[in-house]
Amino acid sequence: MTILDKRTELTTAGASLASFSRDLYARGWMPGTSGNLSVRIPVGHGETALITASGRDKGSLTEDDMVAVHAQTGDVLVPGSLKASAETSIHAAVYAATEARAVIHVHSPYATVMACRTGESDRTTSLRLERFELLKGLGLDDPSRTEIPVFRNWPQVQMIADEVDEHLGTHPDAAPGLLIADHGITTWGKDLAQARNRLECFEAICQLLVLGAMDS
């Protein structure tokens, strides 16, 4: 890949990140300036990830609001005026442990309710999901049930990232999503569309749970 090819690929990826951000913002899943999206791009012997900048309105992002970082460490590649998302280290932990090419983190309402209800302050817990047909949208080996981890919402984001890293390292068949207590949901996939599709399935399943699908 030439430098010119790489630049073109980064521009295309940036426009795609902006477009997905605007769409997810319009659904109400990124209140204020919350949430962040990234894509991983193989470059030469290394790997770059492009991630949404910190503190921007997610409803009016453009391709210029992205920051290039090292995919598996989250280190900023070219220091500039933009600051990478405060949660870059969580994206990096997912890239280090999985084959994912895109990661999405949002505060969609129903997944966040379940993250609040099932999270605890002194340990990682999990949310068991079973029976729902929509589990088939997650790419699981056995779509009849899964568990997704609910991590503590450490004020130090790196500590969340470390727990994500350890969890995914020891659970190679983990579902492509995780919750952070009182915080929100993170999903991933081979591209932004797949990460977004899986996010939709998780959010819809959590909506069913909150609306009382499993009562009685």
Next chain:
Amino acid sequence: MTILDKRTELTTAGASLASFSRDLYARGWMPGTSGNLSVRIPVGHGETALITASGRDKGSLTEDDMVAVHAQTGDVLVPGSLKASAETSIHAAVYAATEARAVIHVHSPYATVMACRTGESDRTTSLRLERFELLKGLGLDDPSRTEIPVFRNWPQVQMIADEVDEHLGTHPDAAPGLLIADHGITTWGKDLAQARNRLECFEAICQLLVLGAMDS
């Protein structure tokens, strides 16, 4: 009907399926790549159904994402690169038992909550609907009440289709809709607009139930 006429009709039907899919996706009723739509087209002595392909984003379908199948068996007519929806056999069961010209299957939230609450794992159950004015939107002989079946969500879709086939065969005056436990809703009508209108009525009635309309 000449071959050219048929080709034009299929193209028009495909564009219509794509348009209805994008609309239903935008409402949040087709999370991920879930849901499927079809239309039945009389051709010569036989009948063709055009159905959405498997695994596609429902928010960005075009007329090229459709597969032609035998309407009453679901067999693919012209093998190609596209795979017909995994739930084609359920559409075929509806076409075999009714006069429907269009079938819509989605995971709209309120109908799915009711499908979860009322479904059981060892038998077909039913959801009784009565009193609601919106029952008049279903084309029933007696709009004051109806029951819609809730089928088991067999992992083998053909088993669901067989139960649908048997149910509709023995209930010629059945309402134009059915639920599958933990899964979603399927509706039908003389065209996509009518199937969509009936879907809206079912979903609105289920929303009333979930929001506690019958609490007192």
Next chain:
Amino acid sequence: MTILDKRTELTTAGASLASFSRDLYARGWMPGTSGNLSVRIPVGHGETALITASGRDKGSLTEDDMVAVHAQTGDVLVPGSLKASAETSIHAAVYAATEARAVIHVHSPYATVMACRTGESDRTTSLRLERFELLKGLGLDDPSRTEIPVFRNWPQVQMIADEVDEHLGTHPDAAPGLLIADHGITTWGKDLAQARNRLECFEAICQLLVLGAMDS
């Protein structure tokens, strides 16, 4: 007013009815082909009302989908291929008893939940609304509280209309809205915008009630 003026006014009114219908449909307040809107137009010594035709998709209405009726009787003025809304007599009852120039009937979810919860099968009841700031949007003399009637959902629409007529005739200071049990809400005002604004206030107040604003 010349015949030409009248024709222009009817065309303009028809376009406005279509536009408001599409908007209310897009909110999910007119599932299937439900709901109906009308405007009253003074003509010479009489009064005409233009009302949405029966059985049409409310999301794709045009100015050609309207029927001219006598405002205070609901009788069709020029018999044609279009059928006036099945609930025309309720609009006529409102026009006969009030100064309203526009009437809107929809099945918005929260007002309908309250219509289900508070309605009874053997008598007219009422829903008491108090304290909510949004009551100021209803044009009441005393915006601190009001009561809106909940009529029985007679299968014979004329019987609903008769009860509406009697109620409004004996309550000259009635709030500009009414509920029909298990059915929906009807509001009115000096024009479509005001009837729609009042509908929004009623629906928002009912949403607060359903979401538990008055718990504890």
Next chain:
Amino acid sequence: MTILDKRTELTTAGASLASFSRDLYARGWMPGTSGNLSVRIPVGHGETALITASGRDKGSLTEDDMVAVHAQTGDVLVPGSLKASAETSIHAAVYAATEARAVIHVHSPYATVMACRTGESDRTTSLRLERFELLKGLGLDDPSRTEIPVFRNWPQVQMIADEVDEHLGTHPDAAPGLLIADHGITTWGKDLAQARNRLECFEAICQLLVLGAMDS
């Protein structure tokens, strides 16, 4: 700043107010003609605020539907045909006590439910918010928790404004938002985008509360 500059700035600010109003109306957060927005503009030795006019549809505002008032008193600067929002004095109280350059008041559903549940008729109360990640979107010194006041919904708006003025004067580190019992929410920030972002965070937090995020 020349008179011409000021005129240009007012026109730009008016267009921005109209645009934010239309967006918030489309979300259903300004039912009927409810809600009001303003921006503060430094001019010479004084300060002007531009605020939405009273009684207008918030979904169809233009830059011509704004009224210029004294920022810290709310007095209308140039009497004309438009009436300033009935709640101008609350905006003025915020401008007098804080550095805010923009104020937004809406009746968004979840914040209003919490305003109904926590408000009382005989004293100012407060709503405690803690743990939620979205608290980071409010610009607090300590984002782990905050309290927002819930004022009585006095029929005399000036009395609400007086209580807001007193509260903010004695709580210099107050969160950028307040509730009024049975009424709605008011937020502020350095510009409309920030006030809107904070509103989104408050509304999302209230949604989590209403949906039962803290149930266990």
